[in-house]
Amino acid sequence: MNRGFKAKKLFAAVLFGMFMMVSGGVVSAAAADKAPADAAAKSVKTEGTDLKLTEEWDKVFPKSDKVNHRKVTFHNRYGITLAADLYEPKDIKGKLAAIAVSGPFGAVKEQSSGLYAQKMAERGYLTIAFDPSFTGESGGTPRDVASPDINTEDFSAAVDYLSTRNNVDPERIGIIGICGWGGMALNAAAMDTRIKATVTSTMYDMSRVMTNGYFDAMGPDERYAQRQKLNAQRTEDYRNGTYAKSGGVVDPLPADAPFFVKDYHDYYKTKRGYHARSVNSNGGWNTTTALSFMTMPILAHSDEIRSAVLMIHGEKAHSLYFSQDAFKKLKGDNKELMIIPGAVHTDLYDNVNIIPFDKMDDFFKANLK
16 A cells, blocks of 8 residues: 555544545535435334434435335334335245345445345345444444444344344344454354354444554554544544534545555446445544444454354455454354455445355355255
């Protein structure tokens, strides 16, 4: 990585895995949260919260004619109502195995997670792709903030919902986490014994990257300096009544941007993957999001996961070391690391010729039975 770029942008990138190499500006919460004016929406009353759910198909991937689709809502233990897209095979017979999908970190269900959910529904599963708390169409305030605790809980809340559906077998539920939500999925699997199988795709350990920087380049002094900066920002946020934003994926790209930043830009800032509600495509995460991640490691008990795990990563991805190191900690002969030759990080976001859907199908069939 170019040292000039690194010195100016690295911690902003660390701040949110998505890397959100910040453009330097601070965006008010009110300005960043504006919804597209032309979006058709309806209000759904759930748990005392009005969620505005779009009725139009506004995904970044084509709609399948092999599955049924509709919007659903459910709530987590913290009282936050989550919005999800439900996909199911058109010819449902009996109770189905089900899969909950979320990620990437800073994306919405209209992006990668929805693609994964739809593809798995085509293979016979009932699936949901959900927006995590505080993002997308889901509830929670303030907006655009992440939490290692609450976002792990979001996966278990999805399992709550699926377990209580009449057309789902509660003993056959799995989850898929993409990018930063891969780490959350592993954390959820360590906590929630109802999860029978977990897939992580192009996984990030968000606690690790926010604590140590990329490739563990940050030490205690750098962390202390960042804590000072972020806590000073907390004071400013409270005084101003708004939350400073990290800026989203940088646009336009600096000439010295490293490849992985270009990789994110190619997805989040172009027609390929841009979405109006995506954190990364727009104003970015709240700047202070990193604080809790810096003291709460999400994978502390991943070695206690007894259910099956399949970890998928690209050979050329800058993030490969997250999956490799997390896999080393897992125990049992029902764990597998699959490395896709030549693939970079965002290839596993939306490249249907590279994402191993058939392998995932085989994995879930073997472990959700």
